[in-house]
Amino acid sequence: MIILTAVYPASIDLHRVLQFDYMLVHSADLGGPESLHPPVPLRSGELLVRRGLLDRGLQLMMSRGLVDRILGEGGIHYIATDASQPFLSCLTAPYALKLIERAQWVAESFLGIDEQALSSIMKRSFAHWSSEFHSVEQGRRVEL
Secondary structure, three states: OHHHHHHOOOOEOHHHHHHHHHHHHOHHHHOOOOOOOOOOOOOOHHHHHHHHHHHHHHHHHHHOOOEEEEEEOOEEEEEEOOOHHHHHOOOOOHHHHHHHHHHHHHHHHHOOOOHHHHHHHHHHHHHHHHHHHHHHHHHHOOOO
16 A cells, blocks of 8 residues: 555556565665665565565455456456555654655656566566575575
């Protein structure tokens, strides 16, 4: 819902929500503010785990009137409702405030980018930290 509120009045599909969610917590990977989650190796696996969590979260938010689903020619998109912003304004935990801040950065930086360009940005990000991880791992090998 934080992402959808940041991109409002635009609507986005689940795949873009997933991409933006990754960018939100790993913002430093993309030249943004400090990441909220640590730079652990093999974090592309997060995308698989988080997809189901995001889908269930969207379902919950829809059941509470905080998110709407739009069916159209482009598939299923999600959009924040009029209740989303007032709900978010009640959040005061430091982590939640940082999420809201990072979501604004993601929306301002990546909302207008087409799917092909966004996928390319994500692939470059994965390639960068994946190669760094392999370099570290190779340096740790011990010959027996």
